[in-house]
Amino acid sequence: MELETFILSEKDKEGLRELLEVGFIPYEPVCVGMKSTVQEMLPLVARMGNKGLGGGASHGMREKSSGKIIAVMSDFIVTPDDNEIFQETKYDEEKSNWYSNVLCEFSAGVDVFHGKFKKCLELMVLCVHPDYTRRGLAQELIKLSEEKGREMGCDVASIQATNIITYHISKKLGYEEVHRQELDELKDENGRPVLDMEFLKTDGTTFLSYLTKAL
Numbered sequence: 001m002e003l004e005t006f007i008l009s010e011k012d013k014e015g016l017r018e019l020l021e022v023g024f025i026p027y028e029p030v031c032v033g034m035k036s037t038v039q040e041m042l043p044l045v046a047r048m049g050n051k052g053l054g055g056g057a058s059h060g061m062r063e064k065s066s067g068k069i070i071a072v073m074s075d076f077i078v079t080p081d082d083n084e085i086f087q088e089t090k091y092d093e094e095k096s097n098w099y100s101n102v103l104c105e106f107s108a109g110v111d112v113f114h115g116k117f118k119k120c121l122e123l124m125v126l127c128v129h130p131d132y133t134r135r136g137l138a139q140e141l142i143k144l145s146e147e148k149g150r151e152m153g154c155d156v157a158s159i160q161a162t163n164i165i166t167y168h169i170s171k172k173l174g175y176e177e178v179h180r181q182e183l184d185e186l187k188d189e190n191g192r193p194v195l196d197m198e199f200l201k202t203d204g205t206t207f208l209s210y211l212t213k214a215l
Contacts (some may be wrong), residue, residue: 001063003137005144008058008074015069016049016060017042024127029163029205030102030183033195036095044096047089049074049125057121057152059144061137070129073141077154078120080113098194102208103160106181112158112212121149121215123159126166138169150215161209175211182207 008016025031025041052058052074061071088104091097112120123145128137146157159175161167171177183206186194200206 002065003061003070004064005059005061005141007056007148008053008060008072010054012060012069013050013053015062016053016072016074017046019069019072019127019129020045020049020125023129024125027130027163029200029203030099030195030208032203033183033197033200034095034098035196040093040095041099042096043091043093044089044100045125049127052076052124057145057148059141059148061141070132071137071141072125072127073123073138073145074125075121075123075145075149077149077152078122079118102181102186106179106208107160107210110179110210112156112178117156117214119152119154119156121145121152121154121157123157126159126169138166139173142169142173146213146215154215156212156214158210158212161211162205164203164205167205167209167211170209170211170213173213175213177209177211179210180207 021038021042025038025045031041049072055076057077058072058074060069062069089100091100123142126138149157159166159170161170183195183200184193184197188194
């Protein structure tokens with residue numbers, strides 16, 4: 001199947017949503033670890049993906065014949081004057097609210113600029129359709145986004161790795177970890193882990209990682 005890359009725009013919202021439903025939420029460790037359904041997590045995940053539409057830096061990959069989107073790297077640009085990358089947003093779904101709060105707390109206080117960078121390319125949602133994994137598509141999309149980010153004046157890039165695959169890809173591409181959240185530290189009101197840690201240990205993902213790279 002021949003593939004082509006393209007810049008994501010607002011007209012790709014529906015194709016992005018469909019990809020997130022089958023290729024992101026069912027495989028994202030935290031979503032699975034808290035036994036979420038696709039519908040419970042879609043409001044948050046779709047919002048994060050949509051945030052990168054129309055900015056000019058997000059890239060997608062699609063089947064040339066059908067036009068079906070099979071991989072995305074949704075990102076956007078922030079400056080030191082912008083608000084928090086993750087802002088608290090209230091959803092109808094309880095689990096979307098919980099995960100949103102986790103991401104807000106995780107990113108709070110992380111300074112990606114360090115007083116020397118002026119513009120950051122925030123790599124927000126990386127997703128590859130399960131039928132197209134292990135082909136190097138994720139790395140290709142990250143590199144394309146970095147190249148476009150440089151053209152748009154970005155001097156640093158950041159990514160929040162919520163699974164071990166994204167973490168290893170980021171490290172391979174030169175990203176350095178600046179912050180980590182151990183998932184077994186996330187407790188409910190009774191002091192018990194919120195997530196299924198046995199699943200997460202088997203899957204190999206027991207932490208969230210915040211990584212950055214100078215461009």
